[in-house]
Amino acid sequence: MADDTTETELLKWARRYAKKHGWVLNTDEKQLATVIRGLARNKTRFGRQYCPCRLRSGDEEKDRAIECPCVYHKDEIANDGSCHCKLFFSTH
Numbered sequence: 001m002a003d004d005t006t007e008t009e010l011l012k013w014a015r016r017y018a019k020k021h022g023w024v025l026n027t028d029e030k031q032l033a034t035v036i037r038g039l040a041r042n043k044t045r046f047g048r049q050y051c052p053c054r055l056r057s058g059d060e061e062k063d064r065a066i067e068c069p070c071v072y073h074k075d076e077i078a079n080d081g082s083c084h085c086k087l088f089f090s091t092h
């Protein structure tokens, strides 16, 4: 089971990561907590913080693409204003 420490650490990491790129985290606390909980759960269960909004193939090599931050997030944030999970948001 994902513990609170993992969630707290992930949230800290996400904040730092967003800041470094000039993004912000979802301002809806409930949605934010859901994504963080999903990431923490995957980290605890699989040892990797797989995206909670994408399907794992089960192939470790392939699934590297969906480890948060996934290979898609920069394009998604640039094109849609947020990543698929709505964890990271652009500020403009």
Ligand code: SF4
Binding pocket: 035, 050, 051, 052, 053, 066, 067, 068, 069, 070, 071, 072, 073, 083, 084, 085, 086, 087, 088
């Ligand atoms: S969609 Fe967002 S939350 Fe999901 S892996 Fe990519 S960056 Fe992380």
